Amino acid sequence: MDRLYSRRSIVRRGVALAGGLGGLTALVAPGWAKKRRHHHHHRHHPKFLNVWRLDPNWGPCPKGHPSTDCSACHACHVHAKNKRFATRKAADKGRAHPHCKCIVKRGGKISWSAYVKLFGRPGNLKRTSIDLRNANDLKTFRAGRP
Numbered sequence: 001m002d003r004l005y006s007r008r009s010i011v012r013r014g015v016a017l018a019g020g021l022g023g024l025t026a027l028v029a030p031g032w033a034k035k036r037r038h039h040h041h042h043r044h045h046p047k048f049l050n051v052w053r054l055d056p057n058w059g060p061c062p063k064g065h066p067s068t069d070c071s072a073c074h075a076c077h078v079h080a081k082n083k084r085f086a087t088r089k090a091a092d093k094g095r096a097h098p099h100c101k102c103i104v105k106r107g108g109k110i111s112w113s114a115y116v117k118l119f120g121r122p123g124n125l126k127r128t129s130i131d132l133r134n135a136n137d138l139k140t141f142r143a144g145r146p
Contacts, residue, residue: 048146049115049122051084052091053107054100076102082132084141086119090128114144 056076079096084107091104110118117140120126130137 045112045122048109048111050109051086051107051115051141052088053084053105054080054091054095054102055105056080056102058103058105073097076100084130084132086115086122086125086128094129109146110141110144111146114140118144 054076056073073096075096080102083094085091085094088104095102115122118130118137119128130141132138132141
């Protein structure tokens with residue numbers, strides 16, 4: 001009786017172990033299986049993404065005539081000309097100076113690959129702004145334009 005019981009418990013343990021290993025395999029498998037499957041799908045991201053900028057020339061000057069360079073300071077104009085931002089929020093936070101009254105506007109679209117190269121993946125950005133005075137940023141930005 002003892003021998004039968006111990007053999008049964010060994011078999012039972014073996015089945016439990018095999019089941020446990022099977023369970024581990026099931027946990028591990030979906031990760032790489034999904035990755036492999038993923039390559040066959042069409043891209044899940046948009047072809048182009050918006051970049052954002054600040055616009056100093058959006059309203060009338062204090063003197064009342066239509067907007068010209070008097071609507072914002074020199075710093076704002078230089079900033080607006082050269083800076084592009086990954087998100088609307090980044091543009092709002094990336095102003096040239098406190099009390100800046102520039103409005104946040106779309107700064108055009110660039111390709112997914114150019115966006116990722118410049119900023120990182122949406123939701124996991126490496127940086128939130130670029131400066132078009134930087135030759136590499138400018139080259140990538142221009143190459144990504146539609």
